[in-house]
Amino acid sequence: MSMQTGLATSTTQLRTYAPATDVSVAAPAPRLEIARAEPVAARRNPRTEPGPIRLIIIALAIAFLSIFVVLPLLVVFASAFSKGIVAYFAALAEPEALAAIKLTLLIAAISVTLNLVFGVVAAWAISKFEFTGKTFLITLIDLPFSVSPVISGLVFVLLFGAQGYFGTWLQAHNVHILFAVPGIALATIFVTFPFVARALIPLMQEQGTQEEEAAISLGASGLQTFFRVTLPNIKWGLLYGVLLCNARAMGEFGAVSVVSGHIRGETNTMPLLVEILYNEYQFVASFAIASLLAMLALITLVAKTVLERRLDEAEVPDGD
């Protein structure tokens, strides 16, 4: 925060300063010197910004936060409880709501477990070994981040839909992937794939391979090295990745919407049900489900803060 204020100060001062030196417009060199010299002056006293300006900036930040973060959250809870606590819990106890909660938990359990395994394996390979195609693998891992979720869903329609590449075979053998749990799980796994790997790769790269090398030179097997040395080192980072992965898995809308088929009480996840109920003018029920998702977000946020602290602590001893 103080660094940002420092930077802001230096640029404002630079701007006010620039016209004064503008006597020789064609000479860029002096400006460079100024740019280099100014931050030192700014850093010496980073809080010299006049009081009113500081107040305005703080007020802007608070206003922004309340309008874009706090207010929507409050609206969700206010709407959910607008007809009282009984209506709220009645909405959550509806069979359709329970089915959606159950499906969401199931999908999250499947995709987090699988991505935990894939993510650790991928991060392990990328950070501890050298091989050709490594950059390509990293790009592949990042792919779901850059692809629109709708496309992620449509890919599976093209593959497993009745008119898709495997459609005829699947239909003939009565295997249902699309518009059923497997399809929703696949789409969610695809969308949440990068989270665990992305949380681990920088951490594992930073930790280097020395400890593993030491373990192996002391006679540990590959698996022993992994479970006794690598895993304990990355546990907080891993939890962090799992947390983000879980949040996204439960909240994913676009990709799941494409492959769900919207069968009520069967293939609607919580985010899909929120939209459906809203469109049915059932606002209390809609926001009741939304409030569960919001609570999940809040829990994730708290857990994330705790984990980030642990992560920082974990990195310190390995810093040398």
Added chain:
Amino acid sequence: MIRRMLPLVAGLLWASSAFAADYSLLNVSYDPTRELYVDFNKAFAAAYQKETGKSVEIKQSHGGSGSQTRSVIDGLQADIVTLALAYDIDAIAGKGLLAADWQKRLPLNASPYTSTIVFLVRKGNPKGIKDWDDLIKPGVAVITPNPKTSGGARWNYLAAWGYAQKKFGSVDKAKKFVADLYQNVPVLDTGARGSTVTFVERGVGDVLLAWENEAFLALREFGPDKFEIVAPAQSILAEPPVAVVDTVADKKGTRAVAEAYLKYWYTKEGQEIAARNSYRPRDPEIAKEYEKSFAKVELFTIDDVFGGWTKAQKEHFAEGGIFDQIYKN
């Protein structure tokens, strides 16, 4: 805390899935029929149990008629489709999922209930909208969904076109009229329910072109102190059709119960449910009974004015069709 809650949550979740019926049907339908089929499914399940002793559970899927069609083609295991227009079921039949003559298998074009297109305006009708001509006046914002994705929107479009063609007697003038109308449309939602939400909840627009049943539902949900229905003198007879998807029903062994389900529509009870949900019943007796619920509108059919769905679809809504031409300009 969380540990202690877990058994409770698990118990609740288990309880929700304990029930299993003798038959399970999936009815893939379009957007505005959600409330209709909640009623109908309950009544049918009770009647079927009474008659055969077998229990039947009907699952619903709702969405824009076009995208629901796409899902069924892509393999959504629908025993029954109840969509917004015959063209969509034709598309499914085109992929071989049901017989091409599906519309002949049930009476009345396989459309056990009908509807029409009416206007929903804000209370007091501040813009004085009485008939189709008022929709092309400058300063009137008309809300209607996108005919490319929504079945209801296509009925809206065809209703406006049919009115203009009958009034002015020429295709060119009808085209001009519909083009003027869409000039007044500030936003095209993807589905009928989306447009209703835009008009009713977000407060956008002066008039909503809507299924009659959808307009009545909005009145019921939000109260007649907020909105009014205006029925134009002429509109289109919308026939949302129903069909059993042969391949799916045969594979799942549900053909008999699926057919019984659709036939139930043609009973007095079924017709009564349609009427109660503001769909126009086909049965003359029930229609007479509910006569006062529906405005007197002179209805023309898609066959009369457009020569059927296939032709209308090709001329108006296909890529580069008339809708594309008028909405670009």
